Amino acid sequence: MGKRIYNFNPGPAALPLPVLEEIQAEFLDFRGSGMSITEVSHRSALFDEVINDAKLRVTRLLGCGEDHEVLFLQGGASLQFTMIPMNLLPDDQVADYVNTGSWSAKAIKEAQILGKEVKVVASSEDRDFTYIPKNIIFNENAAYVHITSNNTIRGTQWSRYPDTGNIPLVSDVSSDIMGRPMDLAPFGLIYAGAQKNLGPAGVTLVLIRRDMLDRVPDNLPIMLKYTTFAAKNSMFNTPPCFAIYVVQLVLKWLEETIGGLAKMEQINKEKAALLYNYLDKSEFYRGTADKEDRSVMNVTFRLTNESLEQVFIEQALANGLGGLKGHRSVGGCRASLYNATDLKAVKALVSFMAEFERRYG
Amino acid sequence: MGKRIYNFNPGPAALPLPVLEEIQAEFLDFRGSGMSITEVSHRSALFDEVINDAKLRVTRLLGCGEDHEVLFLQGGASLQFTMIPMNLLPDDQVADYVNTGSWSAKAIKEAQILGKEVKVVASSEDRDFTYIPKNIIFNENAAYVHITSNNTIRGTQWSRYPDTGNIPLVSDVSSDIMGRPMDLAPFGLIYAGAQKNLGPAGVTLVLIRRDMLDRVPDNLPIMLKYTTFAAKNSMFNTPPCFAIYVVQLVLKWLEETIGGLAKMEQINKEKAALLYNYLDKSEFYRGTADKEDRSVMNVTFRLTNESLEQVFIEQALANGLGGLKGHRSVGGCRASLYNATDLKAVKALVSFMAEFERRYG
Numbered sequence: 238m239g240k241r242i243y244n245f246n247p248g249p250a251a252l253p254l255p256v257l258e259e260i261q262a263e264f265l266d267f268r269g270s271g272m273s274i275t276e277v278s279h280r281s282a283l284f285d286e287v288i289n290d291a292k293l294r295v296t297r298l299l300g301c302g303e304d305h306e307v308l309f310l311q312g313g314a315s316l317q318f319t320m321i322p323m324n325l326l327p328d329d330q331v332a333d334y335v336n337t338g339s340w341s342a343k344a345i346k347e348a349q350i351l352g353k354e355v356k357v358v359a360s361s362e363d364r365d366f367t368y369i370p371k372n373i374i375f376n377e378n379a380a381y382v383h384i385t386s387n388n389t390i391r392g393t394q395w396s397r398y399p400d401t402g403n404i405p406l407v408s409d410v411s412s413d414i415m416g417r418p419m420d421l422a423p424f425g426l427i428y429a430g431a432q433k434n435l436g437p438a439g440v441t442l443v444l445i446r447r448d449m450l451d452r453v454p455d456n457l458p459i460m461l462k463y464t465t466f467a468a469k470n471s472m473f474n475t476p477p478c479f480a481i482y483v484v485q486l487v488l489k490w491l492e493e494t495i496g497g498l499a500k501m502e503q504i505n506k507e508k509a510a511l512l513y514n515y516l517d518k519s520e521f522y523r524g525t526a527d528k529e530d531r532s533v534m535n536v537t538f539r540l541t542n543e544s545l546e547q548v549f550i551e552q553a554l555a556n557g558l559g560g561l562k563g564h565r566s567v568g569g570c571r572a573s574l575y576n577a578t579d580l581k582a583v584k585a586l587v588s589f590m591a592e593f594e595r596r597y598g
Numbered sequence: 599m600g601k602r603i604y605n606f607n608p609g610p611a612a613l614p615l616p617v618l619e620e621i622q623a624e625f626l627d628f629r630g631s632g633m634s635i636t637e638v639s640h641r642s643a644l645f646d647e648v649i650n651d652a653k654l655r656v657t658r659l660l661g662c663g664e665d666h667e668v669l670f671l672q673g674g675a676s677l678q679f680t681m682i683p684m685n686l687l688p689d690d691q692v693a694d695y696v697n698t699g700s701w702s703a704k705a706i707k708e709a710q711i712l713g714k715e716v717k718v719v720a721s722s723e724d725r726d727f728t729y730i731p732k733n734i735i736f737n738e739n740a741a742y743v744h745i746t747s748n749n750t751i752r753g754t755q756w757s758r759y760p761d762t763g764n765i766p767l768v769s770d771v772s773s774d775i776m777g778r779p780m781d782l783a784p785f786g787l788i789y790a791g792a793q794k795n796l797g798p799a800g801v802t803l804v805l806i807r808r809d810m811l812d813r814v815p816d817n818l819p820i821m822l823k824y825t826t827f828a829a830k831n832s833m834f835n836t837p838p839c840f841a842i843y844v845v846q847l848v849l850k851w852l853e854e855t856i857g858g859l860a861k862m863e864q865i866n867k868e869k870a871a872l873l874y875n876y877l878d879k880s881e882f883y884r885g886t887a888d889k890e891d892r893s894v895m896n897v898t899f900r901l902t903n904e905s906l907e908q909v910f911i912e913q914a915l916a917n918g919l920g921g922l923k924g925h926r927s928v929g930g931c932r933a934s935l936y937n938a939t940d941l942k943a944v945k946a947l948v949s950f951m952a953e954f955e956r957r958y959g
Contacts (some may be wrong), residue, residue, distance in 0.1 A: 241626065241627065241632045241633070242631070242633060242634055243634055244632075244637055246637065246638075246639050247639075248639075248836065249636060249638060249639060249640065249836065249839055250632075250637060251637055251638055252634060252636055252637055253624075257625065257626055257634050257636070258626070259624055260625065260684075261625040262942055263617070264603065264618065264621065264622040264625065265615075265618055265622060266602065270603070270607075270920075271602050271603035271920070272603060272605055272607075272612075272920070273613060273618050273800075273920065274604070274620070275608065275610060275613055275797075275798035275844065276605055276611060276612055276613055277607075277610060278607050278611055278921065279607075279610060279799065280609060280926070309675045309840075310798070311672035311674075311820075312672045312673055312675075312677075312821055313672075313835045313836055314602060314671075314835070315820070315821050315835040316672075316717055316821045318820075318821075319819035319820070319821060319822070323819075343820075345819060346820075347819055348819070350817060350819055350820070351819065381628045429914065430835075430836060432836055436636075437636035437839065437840050438636075438640065438837065438838055438839045438840070439672070439800045439801070439837075439838030439839070439841055440800070443866070456711060457711070458680035458684075458708055458711055458712065459676070459679075459707075459708065459711070460674075460677045460680060461680070462671055462677050473676065474674045474675070474676040474791075475609065475610065475674055475791060475793055475799045476799065476800075477672075477798070477799055477800030477838060477841070478798065478799045479798050479800060480612055480840070480841075481839070481840070483636065506785070508829075557632065559631075559632070559633065562958075565641070577952060588786065590774060596714035
């Protein structure tokens with residue numbers, strides 16, 4: 238077997254090694270069943286234990302108690318972009334959206350395709366999405382306010398959520414869920430593709446506040462209604478069992494090995510600070526996002542000499558540091574420091590960056 | 599590690615042991631990348647190789663060449679029930695549906711929820727879905743004819759597909775795809791949740807004939823349009839990478855270890871014949887489907903003394919034979935004999951059944 242690399246992929250991303258080892262160890266015989274987890278029926282006590290434990294850990298980690306329903310869906314955040322207005326935005330109402338980059342823009346576009354009325358109440362497009370808009374005025378009659386809590390591509394993150402009064406917040410939290418504690422009270426719904434901080438690609442976590450379920454129209458396709466999943470413990474049809482199982486193990490690792498989200502946030506801040514401090518001192522590299530709105534999860538940067546970026550990325554990989562290429566829509570470099578990427582990995586990265594700077598600077 | 603059981607689960611179902619062993623062996627280091635397959639970017643040459651090889655194997659195994667586009671979607675067959683009429687049935691046309699049980703009925707219901715015009719041209723509901731309707735008259739103007747090729751719950755299967763002339767056939771093939779060779783020419787679209795004959799739960803294979811893509815309306819949500827997936831090699835957003843990877847390995851096993859679908863069909867027929875012949879000779883057990891329409895994949899049966907069924911299922915499991923409970927909507931017993939369940943398993947089952955009959959008969 239080869240050596241494991243330090244993985245800075247933006248998603249699918251690194252998973253905790255002890256979780257991968259546990260999956261591998263029990264892959265032919267899941268918890269004494271004589272079957273692989275991939276062969277176990279979703280209509281079995283064995284799988285009930287997996288999904289129910291995963292749900293319980295979500296509510297415990299986020300401290301949201303019984304107010305929110307935990308759902309496991311398919312289709313990624315991209316399917317949520319259409320399910321949210323379909324389920325939660327009546328035709329005679331408007332929803333407010335904040336545009337902080339590609340993912341927000343896609344969410345807005347999907348609502349518009351449905352013929353729904355959308356108001357873009359703030360945007361950071363004027364400065365290439367390098368910041369988070371402040372002091373936003375929301376429509377007091379908005380059905381909800383949609384934000385993207387962390388912008389994977391641009392490396393920005395809401396450090397504090399906007400105050401929307403009584404209007405429910407709806408947020409794509411794909412790339413920072415479980416990276417820090419979160420007060421769910423103002424949120425009508427949050428959603429996250431698992432492949433960044435939660436598990437493998439193929440499952441989407443949705444937390445919906447119970448009162449929001451009352452908005453779901455009757456006449457939607459069954460697989461596109463939140464109420465279908467809420468009524469059937471996310472198992473109206475066969476769920477993505479393996480992905481849910483990995484999520485369960487990742488949540489267990491978060492609770493039992495890391496010690497919860499406050500601890501996780503502390504570690505994540507330390508990791509990000511190490512890299513940002515290095516970037517700020519260097520004239521060879523520069524961070525691309527406004528300091529106050531920088532993401533703790535995705536550190537986007539450029540080399541002052543952009544023509545060296547390709548060599549940088551290649552040599553990093555040759556040195557066991559993978560996934561440092563920026564998103565194809567913006568170029569440059571990006572280090573995603575999700576929960577499973579540990580301090581050791583970031584130290585190795587900074588030390589490689591310093592070495593590269595010495596050689597090419 | 600415990601002993602692996604003989605797995606007759608209806609889905610998620612048994613996977614070939616060599617496939618599971620290969621996944622396990624490379625789980626921490628996928629093909630020398632230093633990452634688990636669950637950590638590899640879908641925007642990488644590594645994953646391109648996986649998905650492109652899987653697509654190629656599908657077309658080679660089914661012999662469908664370039665006429666059909668191979669897509670990997672999420673949401674299971676249940677999401678296809680709504681996507682098919684949404685994409686392929688214009689509001690001013692009608693589609694013909696044949697009702698052969700629960701799954702057909704769900705497909706019909708979803709088309710109706712969309713307000714589409716559906717004609718149920720044949721049904722086997724009069725005799726509890728124990729047979730496949732014959733000599734069906736189709737509407738010559740139908741946009742398509744929808745059938746369910748194999749009825750997992752009732753244990754019936756179309757041994758020959760109906761002649762629909764120029765009307766494209768659309769079929770749910772979730773529980774018998776790749777179980778036998780198939781002439782795809784009359785099919786406008788086939789779809790299959792992977793968790794029976796193809797891989798783990800969490801990915802849905804769709805084969806769509808290229809001319810059908812012209813029907814897709816522009817104004818549908820992006821994630822619900824077949825054209826989105828066709829244009830982006832099924833990677834408009836992050837696909838369910840792990841599930842697609844397992845499908846690739848299962849297809850490789852089908853081609854390289856089994857030797858293709860004609861061979862697979864021969865093995866499947868032998869397995870089914872062994873069990874059906876035993877059922878037919880016994881007065882203790884009885885098959886529930888009409889002989890001529892019996893499924894090669896799902897053998898449904900009852901004990902003449904139905905009160906013994908619970909004991910039968912429990913003792914079977916204690917003897918290492920799992921998954922024999924009939925679907926909760928119909929009760930009784932069912933042995934699913936998908937591709938990965940080998941002749942040895944069926945021999946073990948028949949020998950247990952004979953022993954049980956001797957003891958309780």
